[in-house]
Amino acid sequence: MATRRSLSLHSFIQLLLSFSLAECTVIPGKQWCAVSVPAIFQPYTGSGSGICPPAVDDQSADWSPWAHKPYCVTTAPRRAGDQAKKFCAYTNSRHGSRGLSLVTTPEAAADSTVILDEYMPPYDVGEEKPFKVVEVPNKGLGVVATRHISRYEEIMVDYASLAVEITFASLVPAKTGYRVLHLAVDQLADPESILGLGKSNDLAADEIENVLRTNAFHTILGGMPHMALYPVVSRINHACKPNAYTRFIPRTLSVSVGASRDIKPGEEITISYVTVGQTTAERHKALKHWGFECQCDLCTSSEQEIAASDARRREIDDLRGQAAAAYQEGKPYQALRLTRQVLGLIPSEELFPLYSEQYENIARIYWILGDWETGLKYARQSLDVLREQGYLEDVRPEHLEVMVTNFRQSVGTAGRSGKGKGKMAGGGGGGGSSSQKAV
Numbered sequence: 001m002a003t004r005r006s007l008s009l010h011s012f013i014q015l016l017l018s019f020s021l022a023e024c025t026v027i028p029g030k031q032w033c034a035v036s037v038p039a040i041f042q043p044y045t046g047s048g049s050g051i052c053p054p055a056v057d058d059q060s061a062d063w064s065p066w067a068h069k070p071y072c073v074t075t076a077p078r079r080a081g082d083q084a085k086k087f088c089a090y091t092n093s094r095h096g097s098r099g100l101s102l103v104t105t106p107e108a109a110a111d112s113t114v115i116l117d118e119y120m121p122p123y124d125v126g127e128e129k130p131f132k133v134v135e136v137p138n139k140g141l142g143v144v145a146t147r148h149i150s151r152y153e154e155i156m157v158d159y160a161s162l163a164v165e166i167t168f169a170s171l172v173p174a175k176t177g178y179r180v181l182h183l184a185v186d187q188l189a190d191p192e193s194i195l196g197l198g199k200s201n202d203l204a205a206d207e208i209e210n211v212l213r214t215n216a217f218h219t220i221l222g223g224m225p226h227m228a229l230y231p232v233v234s235r236i237n238h239a240c241k242p243n244a245y246t247r248f249i250p251r252t253l254s255v256s257v258g259a260s261r262d263i264k265p266g267e268e269i270t271i272s273y274v275t276v277g278q279t280t281a282e283r284h285k286a287l288k289h290w291g292f293e294c295q296c297d298l299c300t301s302s303e304q305e306i307a308a309s310d311a312r313r314r315e316i317d318d319l320r321g322q323a324a325a326a327y328q329e330g331k332p333y334q335a336l337r338l339t340r341q342v343l344g345l346i347p348s349e350e351l352f353p354l355y356s357e358q359y360e361n362i363a364r365i366y367w368i369l370g371d372w373e374t375g376l377k378y379a380r381q382s383l384d385v386l387r388e389q390g391y392l393e394d395v396r397p398e399h400l401e402v403m404v405t406n407f408r409q410s411v412g413t414a415g416r417s418g419k420g421k422g423k424m425a426g427g428g429g430g431g432g433s434s435s436q437k438a439v
């Protein structure tokens, strides 16, 4: 499905939320960790900026904060002009509750040490967990609720146990690569937390490769894409109309799982492995990567129900596109009517990630119509939804100020061009998903 997203405030906040760790920029004499988000949002990222720790590899005399001497391999350049690339296995035994192993470059490992300094609230001690991992009929293991879980309640926080740089598999010869992966897993306190995960990939020649291909989430670490394993989150099965969502927390290399609606005791907790809001054919095509035929409630409902759901999803997508177009063409009342229609259709398909975006769009329209009071009301509502969903810790006056500044710029754009009053958020292309499994 084509996406027509504009960089509105909503997108900015999403960018901020999915923002990865600080990236190192080399400045003569030292490396400076610069936060690569717009300056206006940097105060909210929580990571600030600072001096990057030095890169550590198997030649270093001191390899702290890693528990073992890094084990490194260097790739042979395949073509003239190719740079040799070094990958090492790093393990920190304190991260999260199981420790963390990385298979990555010395530079990405150095960047990622900031996550090791963060306070990590233990997720598996204290209050009784609202879920348990059990055998689920026809699905192997799954996660079910042990009590009522309210909408937007945080169900769990799970820390990555293993993260592997995405080019590692293609650049390192298989046999060497498997040796490094096994060392990285063996150095963890509980290797079984990785080795015991589901393995459903027929192409994998090694069990850790199979586990990665079956369970890994796409994660940014040190500015580079990585495949990461979150052992408990990996037990959550897929559903096309899931009752939970995942949110990546780069600061601690963890994933938070929240309830997208009320969940009954005994009900299975599900997330979507693909972008939510797609039609049946689109979802099944995307799910092929996991090699299973979806047997979720939506996919096993009657033909009429599946057709009705597909029609609603197409309509939501069309309406979002039409609303964005009407807004661009200087027809705010039409854009408002279409956006309200989208808002009305969201509950039928439980596409809760779309709420904040619609409220922001309505706020923007009222703002350019000169009704600032109503505009502010909807702007607050948009931010409140992000707070409820766990994306913002709280709603502060400066968040609202950022939003209003963005609206003012939209009005300014309208004055210059005569039409096209800035851009609305979204504008079609599926419901969006906060975190997707890696493919």
Ligand SMILES: [Zn+2]
Binding pocket: 239, 240, 241, 294, 295, 296, 297, 298, 299
């Ligand atoms: Zn399904």
